[in-house]
Amino acid sequence: xxxxxxxxxxxxxxxxxxxxxxxxxxxxxxxxxxxxxxxxxxxxxxxxxxxxxxxxxxxxxxxxxxxxxxxxxxxxxxxxxxxxxxxxxxxxxxxxxxxxxxxxxxxxxxxxxxxxxxxxxxxxxxxx
Amino acid sequence: xxxxxxxxxxxxxxxxxxxxxxxxxxxxxxxxxxxxxxxxxxxxxxxxxxxxxxxxxxxxxxxxxxxxxxxxxxxxxxxxxxxxxxxxxxxxxxxxxxxxxxxxxxxxxxxxxxxxxxxxxxxxxxxxxxxxxxxxxxxxxxxxxxxxxxxxxxxxxxxxxxxxxxxxxxxxxxxxxxxxxxxxxxxxxxxxxxxxxxxxxxxxxxxxxxxxxxxxxxxxxxxxxxxxxxxxxxxxxxxxxxxxxxxxxxxxxxxxxxxxxxxxxxxxxxxxxxxxxxxxxxxxxxxxxxxxxxxxxxxxxxxxxxxxxxxxxxxxxxxxxxxxxxxxxxxxxxxxxxxxxxxxxxxxxxxxxxxxxxxxxxxxxxxxxxxxxxxxxxxxxxxxxxxxxxxxxxxxxxxxxxxxxxxxxxxxxxxxxxxxxxxxxxxxxxxxxxxxxxxxxxxxxxxxxxxxxxxxxxxxxxxxxxxxxxxxxxxxxxxxxxxxxxxxxxxxxxxxxxxxxxxxxxxxxxxxxxxxxxxxxxxxxxxxxxxxxxxxxxxxxxxxxxxxxxxxxxxxxxxxxxxxxxxxxxxxxxxxxxxxx
Amino acid sequence: xxxxxxxxxxxxxxxxxxxxxxxxxxxxxxxxxxxxxxxxxxxxxxxxxxxxxxxxxxxxxxxxxxxxxxxxxxxxxxxxxxxxxxxxxxxxxxxxxxxxxxxxxxxxxxxxxxxxxxxxxxxxxxxxxxxxxxxxxxxxxxxxxxxxxxxxxxxxxxxxxxxxxxxxxxxxxxxxxxxxxxxxxxxxxxxxxxxxxxxxxxxxxxxxxxxxxxxxxxxxxxxxxxxxxxxxxxxxxxxxxxxxxxxx
Numbered sequence: 001x002x003x004x005x006x007x008x009x010x011x012x013x014x015x016x017x018x019x020x021x022x023x024x025x026x027x028x029x030x031x032x033x034x035x036x037x038x039x040x041x042x043x044x045x046x047x048x049x050x051x052x053x054x055x056x057x058x059x060x061x062x063x064x065x066x067x068x069x070x071x072x073x074x075x076x077x078x079x080x081x082x083x084x085x086x087x088x089x090x091x092x093x094x095x096x097x098x099x100x101x102x103x104x105x106x107x108x109x110x111x112x113x114x115x116x117x118x119x120x121x122x123x124x125x126x127x128x
Numbered sequence: 129x130x131x132x133x134x135x136x137x138x139x140x141x142x143x144x145x146x147x148x149x150x151x152x153x154x155x156x157x158x159x160x161x162x163x164x165x166x167x168x169x170x171x172x173x174x175x176x177x178x179x180x181x182x183x184x185x186x187x188x189x190x191x192x193x194x195x196x197x198x199x200x201x202x203x204x205x206x207x208x209x210x211x212x213x214x215x216x217x218x219x220x221x222x223x224x225x226x227x228x229x230x231x232x233x234x235x236x237x238x239x240x241x242x243x244x245x246x247x248x249x250x251x252x253x254x255x256x257x258x259x260x261x262x263x264x265x266x267x268x269x270x271x272x273x274x275x276x277x278x279x280x281x282x283x284x285x286x287x288x289x290x291x292x293x294x295x296x297x298x299x300x301x302x303x304x305x306x307x308x309x310x311x312x313x314x315x316x317x318x319x320x321x322x323x324x325x326x327x328x329x330x331x332x333x334x335x336x337x338x339x340x341x342x343x344x345x346x347x348x349x350x351x352x353x354x355x356x357x358x359x360x361x362x363x364x365x366x367x368x369x370x371x372x373x374x375x376x377x378x379x380x381x382x383x384x385x386x387x388x389x390x391x392x393x394x395x396x397x398x399x400x401x402x403x404x405x406x407x408x409x410x411x412x413x414x415x416x417x418x419x420x421x422x423x424x425x426x427x428x429x430x431x432x433x434x435x436x437x438x439x440x441x442x443x444x445x446x447x448x449x450x451x452x453x454x455x456x457x458x459x460x461x462x463x464x465x466x467x468x469x470x471x472x473x474x475x476x477x478x479x480x481x482x483x484x485x486x487x488x489x490x491x492x493x494x495x496x497x498x499x500x501x502x503x504x505x506x507x508x509x510x511x512x513x514x515x516x517x518x519x520x521x522x523x524x525x526x527x528x529x530x531x532x533x534x535x536x537x538x539x540x541x542x543x544x545x546x547x548x549x550x551x552x553x554x555x556x557x558x559x560x561x562x563x564x565x566x567x568x569x570x571x572x573x574x575x576x577x578x579x580x581x582x583x584x585x586x587x588x589x590x591x592x593x594x595x596x597x598x599x600x601x602x603x604x605x606x607x608x609x610x611x612x613x614x615x616x617x618x619x620x621x622x623x624x625x626x627x628x629x630x631x632x633x634x635x636x637x638x639x640x641x642x643x644x645x646x647x648x649x650x651x652x653x654x655x656x657x658x659x660x661x662x663x664x665x666x667x668x669x670x671x672x673x674x675x676x677x678x679x680x681x682x683x684x685x686x687x688x689x690x691x692x693x694x695x696x697x698x699x700x701x702x703x704x705x706x707x708x709x
Numbered sequence: 710x711x712x713x714x715x716x717x718x719x720x721x722x723x724x725x726x727x728x729x730x731x732x733x734x735x736x737x738x739x740x741x742x743x744x745x746x747x748x749x750x751x752x753x754x755x756x757x758x759x760x761x762x763x764x765x766x767x768x769x770x771x772x773x774x775x776x777x778x779x780x781x782x783x784x785x786x787x788x789x790x791x792x793x794x795x796x797x798x799x800x801x802x803x804x805x806x807x808x809x810x811x812x813x814x815x816x817x818x819x820x821x822x823x824x825x826x827x828x829x830x831x832x833x834x835x836x837x838x839x840x841x842x843x844x845x846x847x848x849x850x851x852x853x854x855x856x857x858x859x860x861x862x863x864x865x866x867x868x869x870x871x872x873x874x875x876x877x878x879x880x881x882x883x884x885x886x887x888x889x890x891x892x893x894x895x896x897x898x899x900x901x902x903x904x905x906x907x908x909x910x911x912x913x914x915x916x917x918x919x920x921x922x923x924x925x926x927x928x929x930x931x932x933x934x935x936x937x938x939x940x941x942x943x944x945x946x947x948x949x950x951x952x953x954x955x956x957x
Binding site: 168169171172173174176177221224225227228229230232233234235236237238239240241260263264267271272274275283306335336337368369371372458461462465466577578579621622623625626627628629630631 | 723724725726742753754755757758759761762763764765766767768769770771772773787809810811813816820823824827828829830835836838841842843844845846847849850853854857858859860861886890893895896
């Protein structure tokens with residue numbers, strides 16, 4: 001008599017199913033976003049340290065490797081944002097009477113807000 | 129076997145009646161400890177499959193007398209009228225109790241309970257939670273039962289025998305599925321809530337677990353089975369699978385048409401088709417009449433022929449998508465998944481299918497059987513409110529009203545703490561364990577397979593005890609059942625192990641079903657009249673002089689002994705059943 | 710032409726006979742209108758009576774017959790052979806649960822957790838039955854109805870990688886049922902459920918993989934229930950911190 005059998009969970013469990021894989025990918029995006037934030041903090045520090053320090057850091061950021069990193073980080077941020085926005089209807093349940101406001105509208109509001117804020121930032125940055 | 133588990137009350141079965149009984153018992157006397165012994169986890173019980181609703185008088189346009197009237201005429205005057213009165217009186221209280229426990233009943237815009245029309249009911253009084261009423265009722269009861277610490281559950285324990293000692297029922301023997309061990313559970317009172325036995329037929333709405341275990345256990349303990357010949361065919365099941373399409377589909381306005389698109393029920397005394405919808409008429413007639421009309425329609429060659437037998441169309445298209453989605457969404461889902469059609473755009477193929485046993489363990493109005501210490505409630509029992517034909521939506525309410533009654537009465541008995549004959553109980557339990565081992569586990573002779581014998585039994589039941597019966601076919605069925613009984617000891621199992629031996633359970637279920645099937649066939653053979661769901665082509669009239677009586681079937685080693693008991697008539701003398709006008 | 714057949718590869722494990730599980734292949738007749746459960750019943754009745762599994766209603770409401778079918782948690786009464794034919798169908802017990810035998814999983818963990826969340830209506834004052842029903846408008850019913858549809862089939866637990874890695878996690882169905890009562894206008898017991906929901910093994914264990922909702926045959930959306938519980942719990946926390954004197 002050996003009792004109930006417990007099946008082991010392989011360390012590759014997240015490769016067995018597309019949904020798990022995409023989930024792990026989304027979790028992984030946080031690494032790139034964290035790295036990007038560290039670079040941004042260093043930028044602020046250099047700015048404070050003087051013009052020379054700032055300009056040498058900008059040259060460092062212009063290196064092909066760093067540009068590639070930023071492209072990947074941007075893709076990661078976009079992926080995370082899009083998947084997150086698509087999940088918001090699960091969290092925000094808005095009811096009008098007995099009917100639930102459909103998911104595309106809830107997600108759509110997020111996208112709309114995103115576009116508005118991005119436009120605002122773009123206007124502030126680009127007008128000068 | 130050294131262990132004895134002792135409880136004040138044992139409830140066998142964890143469906144609506146069993147859970148209601150257990151809660152009623154611990155509420156009646158919180159000092160009592162109650163065990164629920166169920167062969168499945170309670171939320172798997174067959175109550176879960178009930179769809180349409182539960183009847184109780186709640187609206188100002190309704191009255192207790194109307195509900196009593198409908199129930200008695202629906203029963204073809206075979207229901208006990210004192211019992212029906214008690215049932216109708218307590219029904220609203222029980223459904224409100226369920227509401228207070230959280231049941232998500234559908235509502236009117238003002239927040240009060242909504243009701244829908246149902247077959248054979250003159251006034252709409254069927255409470256509903258869309259079309260998964262049994263499911264919601266069961267889960268509400270089960271989840272509520274979790275808050276009572278004095279209710280202990282034995283989930284996936286299969287009861288095999290009632291222990292009678294000193295003239296009293298003092299417990300049961302049960303197999304713990306996980307370990308395969310045979311155990312003794314002793315108690316001051318036992319309540320059987322094990323449901324019906326639709327699985328003695330090949331084509332049924334009933335789930336696999338509906339094998340009449342409690343009926344057979346009581347029968348073997350010397351308790352009679354009452355009115356077993358009355359087997360309800362639900363008029364609308366899906367061909368092939370037998371999956372139930374609820375009467376609520378017709379309650380909401382659905383119609384039945386033959387292959388010519390004709391509403392054939394108008395030809396069978398169920399009234400003119402217009403105006404529609406109309407209560408107690410046409411598609412809202414009682415189930416026995418509708419299923420019988422189908423048979424006649426088939427004989428006239430006016431039904432569709434399909435790979436799983438003849439069928440007609442249940443058409444709900446005119447209700448529109450919106451109403452179908454809010455009132456009968458499960459019908460849409462089932463039709464789509466199992467018949468491959470969308471009822472919004474196409475009619476649903478349906479045919480009559482075995483649904484419910486009006487008969488069961490003989491009890492009085494308190495749920496007490498003639499055996500002291502033994503109670504029964506729900507479909508397993510025959511109390512009797514259903515007589516020769518049950519009205520749709522009375523059975524869920526019956527589980528609650530008589531589950532609660534049995535629970536309270538068992539509690540009063542158990543609180544007296546009558547002495548237990550422990551040594552004798554242990555000896556009986558040892559014998560039962562040896563019997564099971566010798567018959568099934570430690571035996572590798574014989575050539576019969578469980579599934580093969582079961583198939584022969586269900587075929588014999590369909591052939592002899594279907595919607596229409598006659599002496600010749602009933603005699604043949606009785607003979608086949610006797611032959612199967614003789615062959616049963618030659619069963620040989622593939623599985624001789626202990627842990628979760630479902631083949632052993634299937635064999636024990638078949639053993640029980642053969643007993644129940646014999647009670648059905650012999651009761652039907654002896655009743656030489658036609659009443660409600662029991663239609664004898666050789667005796668086509670109702671015979672109140674000889675048969676205004678309940679059948680009582682007692683088990684013997686040979687054929688069952690049949691006896692009769694007068695029906696209780698109070699204020700409603702037998703009359704003609706009139707529908708459609 | 711011979712009658713078509715289909716192969717089922719079924720997970721077998723017997724605690725009295727095996728240390729580890731194995732797979733056994735069965736070739737059976739193929740019928741277009743059969744579900745996987747029909748195929749398994751055919752095997753049980755005609756080929757191998759030793760196969761153990763649970764089933765009852767065969768119409769998707771009793772919740773007994775959940776299995777991994779080609780790696781996906783499904784109700785075997787709702788998974789048609791024609792979805793897989795002519796390829797073989799691999800049938801395993803629901804993932805993430807201990808296996809009692811063959812396709813039978815142990816449910817004890819869920820039964821324990823279900824009770825933990827107090828899944829019953831809690832009221833400060835019980836209205837007498839003679840006063841009739843509690844009023845609840847159709848809109849108020851709609852607010853919790855979806856979460857009351859859970860049939861406890863355990864597909865969501867089988868789909869949840871968090872539960873796989875951290876078996877103490879309360880899990881999708883139990884949390885959805887807690888939410889079912891929390892959102893019921895008749896209920897006043899949310900604070901009693903909060904301790905369990907917000908505990909270390911409660912809602913905050915969920916990382917929103919979302920597969921429970923995909924697996925759910927009743928469209929309960931447990932993932933949504935959990936996120937809503939997180940939101941409600943967070944709002945409660947802010948209220949307590951920012952308005953400690955506030956009350957309600």
